[in-house]
Amino acid sequence: MSKSSLKETLKDLDTKKISIRELNQDYLKRIKEKDNLNVFIHFSEENVLKQIDNLEKDNTIKKLKGIPIAIKDLFCTKSMPTTAASKILENFNPTYESFVTQKLLDEGSIFVGKTNLDEFAMGSATNTSFFGNTINPLSKENEPLAPGGSSGGSAAAVAADLCLGATGTDTGGSIRQPASFCGVVGIKPTYGLCSRWGIAAFASSLDQAGIFSHNVEDSSILLQSIAGFDQRDSTSAKVDIPNYFENLDDDLNGKTVGIPKEYSIDGTPMEISQIWEDAIKVLEKKGVKIKNISLPHTKYALPTYYIIAPAEASSNLARYDGVKYGFRSDEIDSLDEMYENTRAQGFGREVKRRILIGTYVLSAGYYDAYYLKAQKVRKLIADDFNKAFKECDFIVTPTAPSAAFPLNEKQNDPIKMYLNDVFTVPASLAGLPGISIPFGKDKNNLPLGIQILGKHFDEQQVFNAAVSLERSYE
Ligand code: GLN
Numbered sequence: 001m002s003k004s005s006l007k008e009t010l011k012d013l014d015t016k017k018i019s020i021r022e023l024n025q026d027y028l029k030r031i032k033e034k035d036n037l038n039v040f041i042h043f044s045e046e047n048v049l050k051q052i053d054n055l056e057k058d059n060t061i062k063k064l065k066g067i068p069i070a071i072k073d074l075f076c077t078k079s080m081p082t083t084a085a086s087k088i089l090e091n092f093n094p095t096y097e098s099f100v101t102q103k104l105l106d107e108g109s110i111f112v113g114k115t116n117l118d119e120f121a122m123g124s125a126t127n128t129s130f131f132g133n134t135i136n137p138l139s140k141e142n143e144p145l146a147p148g149g150s151s152g153g154s155a156a157a158v159a160a161d162l163c164l165g166a167t168g169t170d171t172g173g174s175i176r177q178p179a180s181f182c183g184v185v186g187i188k189p190t191y192g193l194c195s196r197w198g199i200a201a202f203a204s205s206l207d208q209a210g211i212f213s214h215n216v217e218d219s220s221i222l223l224q225s226i227a228g229f230d231q232r233d234s235t236s237a238k239v240d241i242p243n244y245f246e247n248l249d250d251d252l253n254g255k256t257v258g259i260p261k262e263y264s265i266d267g268t269p270m271e272i273s274q275i276w277e278d279a280i281k282v283l284e285k286k287g288v289k290i291k292n293i294s295l296p297h298t299k300y301a302l303p304t305y306y307i308i309a310p311a312e313a314s315s316n317l318a319r320y321d322g323v324k325y326g327f328r329s330d331e332i333d334s335l336d337e338m339y340e341n342t343r344a345q346g347f348g349r350e351v352k353r354r355i356l357i358g359t360y361v362l363s364a365g366y367y368d369a370y371y372l373k374a375q376k377v378r379k380l381i382a383d384d385f386n387k388a389f390k391e392c393d394f395i396v397t398p399t400a401p402s403a404a405f406p407l408n409e410k411q412n413d414p415i416k417m418y419l420n421d422v423f424t425v426p427a428s429l430a431g432l433p434g435i436s437i438p439f440g441k442d443k444n445n446l447p448l449g450i451q452i453l454g455k456h457f458d459e460q461q462v463f464n465a466a467v468s469l470e471r472s473y474e
Pocket of ligand 1: 121
């Protein structure tokens with residue numbers, strides 16, 4: 001059995017074609033076979049078997065009963081350690097469960113393990129992890145490719161068929177870009193749709209939980225399960241969560257798609273422009289009206305993001321000081337030295353770079369010039385989208401400016417790495433929902449992704465457009 005969909009598996013479990021134990025044993029086998037990909041920071045067969053035992057004793061009907069799910073190691077879980085892929089949290093065992101993982105547990109899913117990520121979700125290649133790189137399952141022998149990042153472990157877990165779905169977080173593209181690199185579906189919902197409670201914070205005004213899956217239908221099922229209001233997160237939204245799956249409708253006749261001209265960027269590979277054009281043609285054939293739109297502040301999105309995200313990170317990461325939890329340096333003679341050595345030894349290079357940048361842009365004298373300015377530009381970027389959405393129902397763009405790149409290609413050039421986020425960051429700054437679906441291949445036969453953006457809390461339209469494109473591509 002390989003790459004069955006969640007939808008089909010739920011049916012097979014329901015009709016007893018397969019048992020929860022058989023299903024999960026099949027996944028356990030593959031997880032052990034694919035150990036070389038370094039997908040998991042934490043995996044324990046015993047823990048999975050225990051969950052199977054418990055579910056077998058449980059007679060209640062649950063929506064995701066027995067479904068193997070992988071969890072990004074940024075979500076706090078009681079049953080497994082939570083590291084954020086950082087040395088500073090290497091031995092952290094949370095005493096609480098994140099909102100999202102609790103919802104998945106309540107619905108009876110089985111957590112197969114905690115997936116690798118860039119340290120504190122800062123990166124685009126899953127290569128800043130304290131626990132080593134994850135390898136993209138689509139790599140050819142002797143040519144390891146990056147799975148994208150920061151949720152590279154979760155994207156790879158789905159691509160290698162080690163689970164039927166995985167959680168991710170997306171601050172500036174960390175679900176959509178790795179989904180594109182690994183040839184799977186990844187949705188980042190509207191900011192506020194899923195409570196951030198219990199997720200290690202990177203940039204709180206941008207962080208949002210979401211889902212990786214094999215296809216759009218599965219993604220619509222899983223998103224409904226993790227969405228919802230939660231008073232422990234003051235930015236969590238009180239909105240009705242529709243049954244996205246039941247409401248899926250691939251008839252797009254009469255809808256309007258916006259094509260932003262600013263996403264045609266010099267130097268974008270031919271193949272990326274080609275799949276974008278192909279997607280537009282497919283939509284046109286389905287009776288969708290094509291509307292050329294302008295998002296004039298797009299070019300400022302990347303610099304704006306790389307001011308706001310580090311600023312918030314520098315503040316959020318101040319809590320890791322060796323006092324309350326996590327790693328503490330033992331080379332200490334004074335309190336100051338304890339803070340300094342703990343943070344110097346506990347954080348990796350990229351995290352330190354962000355803390356330095358963030359502290360700088362927030363410091364007296366520079367705050368107005370950088371942070372405040374960035375906040376104003378963020379508003380202009382959001383206004384661009386609001387205006388554009390008066391003329392269209394959804395927006396279609398490429399997800400990333402390249403296919404998966406070799407593992408260490410951009411390792412020593414942070415700016416090159418940051419440029420990979422060029423198509424995903426604007427929607428993050430505006431808090432909009434976005435999905436990436438596999439669409440076309442590059443010249444090396446690697447998957448490419450198309451991104452669909454929607455209005456705030458209009459995940460249904462995003463799913464509808466995505467399922468429609470997906471079905472016409474298959
Ligand atoms: N690649 C982006 C960054 O490094 C986005 C990361 C994310 O969305 N968590 O910040």
